[in-house]
Amino acid sequence: MTDNEQIVIKSLPQGKLRAEDYERVIAPMPVVEEGMVLVKTEAFAITAGTRAGLQGSASYAGAPTPGLVMGSTGVGSVVESRAAGISVGDRVLTSTGWQQYSVQKAAAVSIIPESHNAIDYLGPLGVNGLTAYFGLLEVGKAQAGQTVMVSAAAGSVGHLVGQIAKIQGCHVVGVAGSDAKNAKLVDELGFDVAVNYKSGDYRSALKDATPNGVDVYFDNTGGFVLGSALFRMNVGGRIACCGVVSQYDTNAPEPGPKGIPGLLINKRIVMSGFLVFDFADAYDAARTQIAGWLASGELKSLTDSVHGLAAAPEAFVDLLAGGNIGTRIISLA
Amino acid sequence: MTDNEQIVIKSLPQGKLRAEDYERVIAPMPVVEEGMVLVKTEAFAITAGTRAGLQGSASYAGAPTPGLVMGSTGVGSVVESRAAGISVGDRVLTSTGWQQYSVQKAAAVSIIPESHNAIDYLGPLGVNGLTAYFGLLEVGKAQAGQTVMVSAAAGSVGHLVGQIAKIQGCHVVGVAGSDAKNAKLVDELGFDVAVNYKSGDYRSALKDATPNGVDVYFDNTGGFVLGSALFRMNVGGRIACCGVVSQYDTNAPEPGPKGIPGLLINKRIVMSGFLVFDFADAYDAARTQIAGWLASGELKSLTDSVHGLAAAPEAFVDLLAGGNIGTRIISLA
Numbered sequence: 001m002t003d004n005e006q007i008v009i010k011s012l013p014q015g016k017l018r019a020e021d022y023e024r025v026i027a028p029m030p031v032v033e034e035g036m037v038l039v040k041t042e043a044f045a046i047t048a049g050t051r052a053g054l055q056g057s058a059s060y061a062g063a064p065t066p067g068l069v070m071g072s073t074g075v076g077s078v079v080e081s082r083a084a085g086i087s088v089g090d091r092v093l094t095s096t097g098w099q100q101y102s103v104q105k106a107a108a109v110s111i112i113p114e115s116h117n118a119i120d121y122l123g124p125l126g127v128n129g130l131t132a133y134f135g136l137l138e139v140g141k142a143q144a145g146q147t148v149m150v151s152a153a154a155g156s157v158g159h160l161v162g163q164i165a166k167i168q169g170c171h172v173v174g175v176a177g178s179d180a181k182n183a184k185l186v187d188e189l190g191f192d193v194a195v196n197y198k199s200g201d202y203r204s205a206l207k208d209a210t211p212n213g214v215d216v217y218f219d220n221t222g223g224f225v226l227g228s229a230l231f232r233m234n235v236g237g238r239i240a241c242c243g244v245v246s247q248y249d250t251n252a253p254e255p256g257p258k259g260i261p262g263l264l265i266n267k268r269i270v271m272s273g274f275l276v277f278d279f280a281d282a283y284d285a286a287r288t289q290i291a292g293w294l295a296s297g298e299l300k301s302l303t304d305s306v307h308g309l310a311a312a313p314e315a316f317v318d319l320l321a322g323g324n325i326g327t328r329i330i331s332l333a
Numbered sequence: 334m335t336d337n338e339q340i341v342i343k344s345l346p347q348g349k350l351r352a353e354d355y356e357r358v359i360a361p362m363p364v365v366e367e368g369m370v371l372v373k374t375e376a377f378a379i380t381a382g383t384r385a386g387l388q389g390s391a392s393y394a395g396a397p398t399p400g401l402v403m404g405s406t407g408v409g410s411v412v413e414s415r416a417a418g419i420s421v422g423d424r425v426l427t428s429t430g431w432q433q434y435s436v437q438k439a440a441a442v443s444i445i446p447e448s449h450n451a452i453d454y455l456g457p458l459g460v461n462g463l464t465a466y467f468g469l470l471e472v473g474k475a476q477a478g479q480t481v482m483v484s485a486a487a488g489s490v491g492h493l494v495g496q497i498a499k500i501q502g503c504h505v506v507g508v509a510g511s512d513a514k515n516a517k518l519v520d521e522l523g524f525d526v527a528v529n530y531k532s533g534d535y536r537s538a539l540k541d542a543t544p545n546g547v548d549v550y551f552d553n554t555g556g557f558v559l560g561s562a563l564f565r566m567n568v569g570g571r572i573a574c575c576g577v578v579s580q581y582d583t584n585a586p587e588p589g590p591k592g593i594p595g596l597l598i599n600k601r602i603v604m605s606g607f608l609v610f611d612f613a614d615a616y617d618a619a620r621t622q623i624a625g626w627l628a629s630g631e632l633k634s635l636t637d638s639v640h641g642l643a644a645a646p647e648a649f650v651d652l653l654a655g656g657n658i659g660t661r662i663i664s665l666a
């Protein structure tokens with residue numbers, strides 16, 4: 001067999017992440033021990049959340065250090081198996097990382113049903129889709145007729161949040177950083193309106209976009225956009241805190257918005273942080289529902305695919321600058 | 334009848350509140366119309382929350398303006414009644430304001446049962462006590478064996494929160510701004526430990542005081558102490574946002590803590606703003622329970638009484654600087 005091409009962390013970023021913080025190495029093929037499988041990576045997702053781990057402090061993403069392969073969720077095919085119940089040729093979802101091959105414990109891989117598109121497991125049927133689903137419905141408790149606002153609305157989670165909210169019968173307001181993204185959200189994905197937070201009239205545009213206020217704010221960004229949402233929230237509103245992309249690409253996170261906790265009190269807002277892993281018991285039921293929406297065409301998955309391991313560092317830097325529309329995927333196939 | 338002595342707002346404060354922002358006036362005795370009662374003030378409470386309204390922006394406390402009598406909750410006796418069901422001599426809880434006499438609509442007064450101490454309606458049986466009760470039990474969902482942290486712990490709400498948490502079987506950690514207050518919390522009110530946030534080793538002292546982390550943080554302050562609590566919260570913890578005393582006595586509120594929303598996500602914290610008025614349907618049941626604790630001696634009400642209307646402005650300025658222990662009351666009797 002061949003050697004194993006990898007992208008490893010060369011240095012933890014100082015300030016903004018640079019492609020030079022990574023380097024390509026050729027490692028020996030890993031040894032497959034009893035109870036494990038060798039997975040050949042077909043594609044992996046690049047998500048903003050993994051930037052948080054590179055800040056070197058505690059994070060749910062773990063604590064990457066120089067010399068380690070960059071982490072990511074990916075899909076691949078089993079090329080060697082020493083685990084009962086997993087066969088060569090099975091397609092699986094696992095933590096591939098940024099490398100051609102990885103060895104995984106049997107418990108760390110999920111076999112993808114043949115009836116499903118494997119790439120969807122990096123999008124609507126994977127962590128992104130499940131995050132959108134549980135964050136909107138279980139944490140945000142979005143109800144038909146209510147207004148749902150979502151930030152990073154063209155991102156891997158956000159573009160699914162808005163569509164699921166439309167399926168629920170909500171009025172959906174997206175916030176993203178370019179007019180091109182916003183046009184896509186409205187024209188292709190059915191958002192009611194989308195507002196550009198980089199525009200000079202953002203606050204008045206947001207006000208115009210939310211004439212009945214905001215009942216559920218799905219927060220992927222924190223920072224400035226969270227602050228703007230607080231002023232539009234209705235009494236009894238819910239904020240589902242999913243990510244803090246505005247604060248990932250830095251070593252010096254900003255303070256929180258001024259309205260916390262004052263506006264939370266006046267408006268009796270419930271602000272809940274969540275991690276999708278806490279809903280693992282309900283993944284199967286959610287995937288069944290999401291797969292139905294994909295099959296009926298009610299839910300569309302936007303992917304933004306880049307080819308080749310070597311392109312991953314630049315693709316990550318660009319994503320942190322808002323360069324992606326939908327889920328950014330690195331394909332190796 | 335005599336004239337009506339009042340303290341009115343002379344100017345909305347610029348920066349910190351000063352006693353000179355108020356002035357004493359003699360107004361004519363108000364006219365009692367049909368359906369109304371005339372109440373002679375016996376005592377009123379001074380609470381930090383009313384400072385927020387003086388910032389001139391929207392607040393649940395309404396929007397005071399120069400020339401208006403300063404608002405407050407008080408107790409008094411009915412001296413004239415043109416309302417069915419309310420008799421001269423009844424003792425009532427109502428929005429007396431800082432004045433000797435006030436006219437009230439029948440619906441705006443609550444008759445205090447003769448079996449209860451009227452002054453307790455400015456403390457444990459009034460808004461302060463109900464706020465502590467519902468914030469801790471309904472919003473914070475404190476359970477026996479859990480750790481409860483409360484800020485402004487020697488304040489009108491805080492000193493009741495800690496005692497109710499002890500009654501529930503919680504480990505109780507108070508945070509206040511002087512060693513004298515903290516000694517009182519532990520020695521007289523049964524707090525397990527109390528930490529001085531003005532002390533140089535506050536953060537390490539808080540860590541030592543919360544060896545099992547914090548399950549419920551009852552936040553009366555916002556700002557710096559809220560930020561410190563976020564680092565001690567356990568996964569699945571609840572923050573009951575009750576007040577923002579750290580940000581009231583200013584025209585330029587600080588930004589929120591850095592850990593929002595990042596730490597909310599990693600720890601799946603639910604942060605809920607609340608107003609006690611939303612629990613009005615359950616006041617009677619809560620008062621029955623609180624009155625039982627008062628009668629048994631399990632709950633003690635600390636009051637910090639100052640005599641005379643003229644003393645109210647200085648007493649308010651001093652309260653905002655942390656000068657009170659327990660509920661500050663201005664008595665006119």
